[in-house]
Amino acid sequence: MAKQTVSGWFSPTSPRVPKDHDQLWKLVDVYSRWAGEKPSRQYWATLVEESRPLPQSAGRALGRPIPEWDPFDLEVHRSIDAGAADAGLQPLPTYIARPHDESLRGAVASAERGSSSIAVLVGESSTGKTRACWEAVRALPMPWRLWHPIEPDRPAALLAALDSGVPPHTVIWLNEIQFYLLPSAGERVAAGLRELLRSPASGPVLVLGTTWPDHWWRLTRQPPPNESDPHAQARQLLDGTDIAVPDSFDAAAMHSLRIASREDPRLATAAQQSQSSSGKVTQFLSGAPNLVERYRNAPRPARAVLDAAVDLRRFDHPVQIPEDLLRRAAASYFSAEEFDILPEDWFEQALDVVCSPARGLPGPLTRARQRPETTGERPAKFRVADFLEQQAREERKNLFPPGALFHSVYTWTDEPEVLHAVAARLHDVGRHRMAALLHHRALTLGHRQSAWPLAELLEMAEDVSGATSILESEAPRRAQQVLDQLARLLARQKRFDDLRALAAVAFDAGTVRLLLAAKREIESNERLSYFDDFFLPLIVRPNSSDDDIRANMQIFHEGAENYTADGNERVRRLKELIETMDPALDVRRKAIEDLDIAVQEAEKAEEKTFARAMMVAALNAEIIGIEKVVGFCGRHGLAEQADAIRRFGVDEDGLPAESWDLELLKAGWLEP
Known part of the structure; x- marks a missing residue:
C-alpha cells in the first residue's frame, strides 16, 4: 500500500475517503491485531460508504434503505406456518443457500465494489427466485437503497425514473421483469436500463430481476427473418445476465435442509414432504400443492371462475383481471341449462371459495388490493396464484376455451393493448375471425399496431380491398x-x-x-x-x-x-437460427414428429375423427400451425374444408370457420 494513499486518508486539510474497501481493511486488520481486538469488516465497509459524498449528477433518492423493507412488500412468497409463529420464529423460514446464490452474490459484490450490474434469476414459479434476491441484497451497506417501481404501473414508474435520473447505490427491484419488458413500453424500458448500466457517471446501480423460463424465451429469442423483432433491446439487455434457479433441491441442499429443520418446524415439514415431491421444497413451503388440490377439487362454479381466469392468462390477458370481465367470462363455462339453475349470487359464492386463504396463505385467486395512497375507487381485480396458473396452463393447453369467453373480452375490455395481445394469441391458434374482431376493436380504440396483423388476416380471407383500406388509413x-x-x-x-x-x-x-x-x-x-x-x-x-x-x-x-x-x-x-436450434424449438420439433406418427397410425386404422381431434389439440397447444390442419383436410379429399380453413381459420371446435370480411367486422361481435 502506497504511503501517499494512507497519508491522503488522514490529511488534516482535505482527507480523502478510501476508494477500496479491501485496502482499508488490510490496514484496520493489522492495527486491530496489534491492539488485540477483532474488528467487524461490515462496520468499516459501512463507515466508508456513509462517508462518501453523492455525485452531483445523482437524482432524487428512490425507494428506502434496505433494512426498512418488508420482504413481503417485495413479493417474496409467504411460507406455510407449521407452528413457527407460536414458536416465535421470524416470518420467513431459515434460508438454505444453493449454487445459484453464489452466482447472485457475485453480481451483488460487483455492484458493491463500484461496477453497475444486472442479474436475472430464471426459474419456474415458487422456486425461490425472489427470496434469493432478498437474501443477496440484505448485506449491502449504506448508502445503498432499494426501489421497487410499481406506481402508476411498472413500466411507467421505471421510465419516469430513468428519464429523471437514478441515483448511485440504488437496487432496482424488477421482480417478474416481464411486466416491465413485454408491454408496448418495454423496449424503451430496456434501452433506458442499458444506458444506465453502461454509464460510469450513473453508477454503481444494481438491477435484479426474476422471470419464468417461458417469459425469458419470449424476451430473448431471435425471431426468424420473416418476423418482426419486438424485443431487440430487451434481448441485448438480458444477454448473459441469466442465473438459472432449479425447481428442486439437490443432495447438498437437502442435507442442509435436514440440519436446519432441527430449529425450524417449517423446514422439518418440508423435509418430510420433499421425499414424495422430488425435492421441490420451495414450492411446498409456499403452499403450492394445496393450491393445485383446491383447483382440481373446486365446486363447479368455483372451478368455472378459475378456468376462466387461467384461460384469460393463457391468451395473454394482463395478470390482474377485472371483476366484471371475470364474472361474464366464467358464465361461458356453463351450458344454458346449468346456468339457469345457478343461484343469483353464484359468482360471489365462487369468489368466497377461491379467494379464501388456507394454511396461512392466500387462495387460488386473490383480490388485488387498492393502495392507500391511490385516489378514487377502482374496479375490483383478481389474480391467479402463480404456481396454480403454471400448472393449470399445462393441464388445459390442449383445450380451446368457449368462444363466449372472447366475446366477453371484446365487449367488456376497453384497453386496446389487451385486445391486441389476446388477438395475437387467437391468431396463433388459427381462430382468425375472433382475432380479426379483437384487432379491429383495438384499432378503433386507437391501437395503431393492430393495423398490420388485421390487414394480414383480411388478405388471408381474400378480402383484399378490406385489407387495403385498413392499410391506407394508416399509410400517413x-x-x-x-x-x-x-x-x-x-x-x-x-x-x-x-x-x-x-x-x-x-x-x-x-x-x-x-x-x-x-x-x-x-x-x-x-x-x-x-x-x-x-x-x-x-x-x-x-x-x-x-x-x-x-x-x-x-x-x-x-x-x-x-x-x-x-x-x-x-x-x-435464418441460417443461424437453424444451426443453433433453440432447445424450446427442438422440443417442439420432437412434439410435431410424435404427433405426425400418432396421426398416421390413426389414419391407417381409419380413425379419421380421432386423428383430426389430435390435430386440433396440437393447434390449441401451439405445437402446430393452421397449415398442418389444412394439409390434413387436403390429404383426405376435403378440398372445400381445406380452402375454408386456409382463408377463414377454424371455429372454437376446430371446424372450418364461417366466411367473414371487413364489413362483418364493422358490424361488431354479435351476442353468441
Missing part, C-alpha cells in the same frame, strides 16, 4: 411494415396510379423499399414496364436538373443496396 404514419404490405396489395389489385403516388411520397422521404417490395407484382403485368412506368418517373421529375437526377439516382442506389442487405441479413439470421 409511414410505418415501414404497413407501407410494404400496402404497396404489394395495390400492385396486386392493379391500382398502379395509387402505387405511383405512394412510391413518390415515400421516395421523397428517402426510402425505396415499398417500390422494391411490389416489384414482382409490377413485372408480372404485361402492360407495364417497371423501368419506364415506375423507376424513371421517380428519378426524372419535371424540370429536374442534371444534379437533381444524379441525387435521385444516388438515393435509389443506396435504398436498393439497403433493401438487398436487409434481405441478406434475414437469410443469415
Whole structure:
C-alpha cells in the first residue's frame, strides 16, 4: 500500500475517503491485531460508504434503505406456518443457500465494489427466485437503497425514473421483469436500463430481476427473418445476465435442509414432504400443492371462475383481471341449462371459495388490493396464484376455451393493448375471425399496431380491398411494415396510379423499399414496364436538373443496396437460427414428429375423427400451425374444408370457420 494513499486518508486539510474497501481493511486488520481486538469488516465497509459524498449528477433518492423493507412488500412468497409463529420464529423460514446464490452474490459484490450490474434469476414459479434476491441484497451497506417501481404501473414508474435520473447505490427491484419488458413500453424500458448500466457517471446501480423460463424465451429469442423483432433491446439487455434457479433441491441442499429443520418446524415439514415431491421444497413451503388440490377439487362454479381466469392468462390477458370481465367470462363455462339453475349470487359464492386463504396463505385467486395512497375507487381485480396458473396452463393447453369467453373480452375490455395481445394469441391458434374482431376493436380504440396483423388476416380471407383500406388509413404514419404490405396489395389489385403516388411520397422521404417490395407484382403485368412506368418517373421529375437526377439516382442506389442487405441479413439470421436450434424449438420439433406418427397410425386404422381431434389439440397447444390442419383436410379429399380453413381459420371446435370480411367486422361481435 502506497504511503501517499494512507497519508491522503488522514490529511488534516482535505482527507480523502478510501476508494477500496479491501485496502482499508488490510490496514484496520493489522492495527486491530496489534491492539488485540477483532474488528467487524461490515462496520468499516459501512463507515466508508456513509462517508462518501453523492455525485452531483445523482437524482432524487428512490425507494428506502434496505433494512426498512418488508420482504413481503417485495413479493417474496409467504411460507406455510407449521407452528413457527407460536414458536416465535421470524416470518420467513431459515434460508438454505444453493449454487445459484453464489452466482447472485457475485453480481451483488460487483455492484458493491463500484461496477453497475444486472442479474436475472430464471426459474419456474415458487422456486425461490425472489427470496434469493432478498437474501443477496440484505448485506449491502449504506448508502445503498432499494426501489421497487410499481406506481402508476411498472413500466411507467421505471421510465419516469430513468428519464429523471437514478441515483448511485440504488437496487432496482424488477421482480417478474416481464411486466416491465413485454408491454408496448418495454423496449424503451430496456434501452433506458442499458444506458444506465453502461454509464460510469450513473453508477454503481444494481438491477435484479426474476422471470419464468417461458417469459425469458419470449424476451430473448431471435425471431426468424420473416418476423418482426419486438424485443431487440430487451434481448441485448438480458444477454448473459441469466442465473438459472432449479425447481428442486439437490443432495447438498437437502442435507442442509435436514440440519436446519432441527430449529425450524417449517423446514422439518418440508423435509418430510420433499421425499414424495422430488425435492421441490420451495414450492411446498409456499403452499403450492394445496393450491393445485383446491383447483382440481373446486365446486363447479368455483372451478368455472378459475378456468376462466387461467384461460384469460393463457391468451395473454394482463395478470390482474377485472371483476366484471371475470364474472361474464366464467358464465361461458356453463351450458344454458346449468346456468339457469345457478343461484343469483353464484359468482360471489365462487369468489368466497377461491379467494379464501388456507394454511396461512392466500387462495387460488386473490383480490388485488387498492393502495392507500391511490385516489378514487377502482374496479375490483383478481389474480391467479402463480404456481396454480403454471400448472393449470399445462393441464388445459390442449383445450380451446368457449368462444363466449372472447366475446366477453371484446365487449367488456376497453384497453386496446389487451385486445391486441389476446388477438395475437387467437391468431396463433388459427381462430382468425375472433382475432380479426379483437384487432379491429383495438384499432378503433386507437391501437395503431393492430393495423398490420388485421390487414394480414383480411388478405388471408381474400378480402383484399378490406385489407387495403385498413392499410391506407394508416399509410400517413409511414410505418415501414404497413407501407410494404400496402404497396404489394395495390400492385396486386392493379391500382398502379395509387402505387405511383405512394412510391413518390415515400421516395421523397428517402426510402425505396415499398417500390422494391411490389416489384414482382409490377413485372408480372404485361402492360407495364417497371423501368419506364415506375423507376424513371421517380428519378426524372419535371424540370429536374442534371444534379437533381444524379441525387435521385444516388438515393435509389443506396435504398436498393439497403433493401438487398436487409434481405441478406434475414437469410443469415435464418441460417443461424437453424444451426443453433433453440432447445424450446427442438422440443417442439420432437412434439410435431410424435404427433405426425400418432396421426398416421390413426389414419391407417381409419380413425379419421380421432386423428383430426389430435390435430386440433396440437393447434390449441401451439405445437402446430393452421397449415398442418389444412394439409390434413387436403390429404383426405376435403378440398372445400381445406380452402375454408386456409382463408377463414377454424371455429372454437376446430371446424372450418364461417366466411367473414371487413364489413362483418364493422358490424361488431354479435351476442353468441
